[in-house]
Amino acid sequence: MRTSKRRNRKINKPPGVLIHGGEVIQENSHLDVIEYSQFKYSKCHTIPEHISRLRNQYWINLEGLGSIEEVNQLANIAKAHKLQIEDILNFDHRPKVESINGTLLLIFKRFDLNEQLALNTEQISLLLRENKLVSFQERSGNSFDHIRKTLDDPTSYLRGQNITYLFYRMIDSIADSYFEITDELEDRITDLENWVIGDDPRVDLAQILQIKKTTYVMRKHIRSMCEVIMDLRQTEHFNMDQMDVFFTDVNDHLSHILEQCDHIMEATARVISIYHSNSGNRLNEIMKRLTLVSTIFIPLSFLAGLYGMNFSHMPELNAPYGYPILLGVMALIAVLIYRFMKRSRWF
Numbered sequence: 001m002r003t004s005k006r007r008n009r010k011i012n013k014p015p016g017v018l019i020h021g022g023e024v025i026q027e028n029s030h031l032d033v034i035e036y037s038q039f040k041y042s043k044c045h046t047i048p049e050h051i052s053r054l055r056n057q058y059w060i061n062l063e064g065l066g067s068i069e070e071v072n073q074l075a076n077i078a079k080a081h082k083l084q085i086e087d088i089l090n091f092d093h094r095p096k097v098e099s100i101n102g103t104l105l106l107i108f109k110r111f112d113l114n115e116q117l118a119l120n121t122e123q124i125s126l127l128l129r130e131n132k133l134v135s136f137q138e139r140s141g142n143s144f145d146h147i148r149k150t151l152d153d154p155t156s157y158l159r160g161q162n163i164t165y166l167f168y169r170m171i172d173s174i175a176d177s178y179f180e181i182t183d184e185l186e187d188r189i190t191d192l193e194n195w196v197i198g199d200d201p202r203v204d205l206a207q208i209l210q211i212k213k214t215t216y217v218m219r220k221h222i223r224s225m226c227e228v229i230m231d232l233r234q235t236e237h238f239n240m241d242q243m244d245v246f247f248t249d250v251n252d253h254l255s256h257i258l259e260q261c262d263h264i265m266e267a268t269a270r271v272i273s274i275y276h277s278n279s280g281n282r283l284n285e286i287m288k289r290l291t292l293v294s295t296i297f298i299p300l301s302f303l304a305g306l307y308g309m310n311f312s313h314m315p316e317l318n319a320p321y322g323y324p325i326l327l328g329v330m331a332l333i334a335v336l337i338y339r340f341m342k343r344s345r346w347f
Helices: 068-077 082-088 145-152 163-197 205-233 240-306 322-343
Strands: 030-036 041-044 057-063 096-100 103-113 119-129 132-137
Touching: 030 145, 041 145, 057 068, 057 163, 068 082, 068 132, 082 096, 082 103, 082 119, 096 205, 103 163, 103 205, 119 163, 119 205, 132 163, 145 163, 163 205, 163 240, 205 240, 240 322
Parallel strands: 057 132
Antiparallel strands: 030 041, 030 057, 096 103, 103 119, 119 132
């Protein structure tokens, strides 16, 4: 998860100036260049010469965005606009899609759930132009390993499709990964709800609030992603009309995840309400016991105080059995008060 370090901000700088808009979480970079078609597949770690003039399909993936020059070089392969490159380097960008001069940019987030149920966030940017797809990831990982394995299989459906289908598969892959997070959050909040109903001491309010915060971030991002997918479906270029049925499926998945987020938020509200109710009930029980003790000892304290006064003429002090009689009276009063409160069902 990103630290609380102050972000770099473009203040009083013209649009298109390339600086990191956020914390760089991986300085070193790793480059994969995959060329593929129905009958060909090759993978290397350098950009082929004159790639801009080659008509083969290329997927170029960069992991680690510490070098602005490298990001700029790869973005120029897709003929990206300076404003698009600026957005790629802004790691706190909200999900967006835009097309400038024949180059499509899509920005969205990938999430991982850590042990504290907080989100580790990675921004992924995709540049699509003609037969080339350039992807940018903030850190190395296995986000798209299954897609690489599929491309390596000559019998796979993906190998016979155009680059726009690969673009869709990457989006769909990240969208499906959101299910893992919402399913985990749903299981956690269900356990917490069962525990809090049973007044189990394992219930942790901090964990409940963390689930609520994480779900809020997820829901906010998913809503933005739904808007992005709607905009993609309305894009007239890049063969998007042929991809409408696939993006409709992605949108259905996102809607399902959004419903899960809403259910989790409702569950957290219930759990918090029950938690505070249980806390209030426990406090009431404590106050009942304290009231019981106080009620019993108030008359006893009165008697003890009465006979503790230093008056010269107190006839009771001369009685040979005065002390045990007083103790007996105090014990009788305590028993009578206790039985009265028990019979009245005050506890």
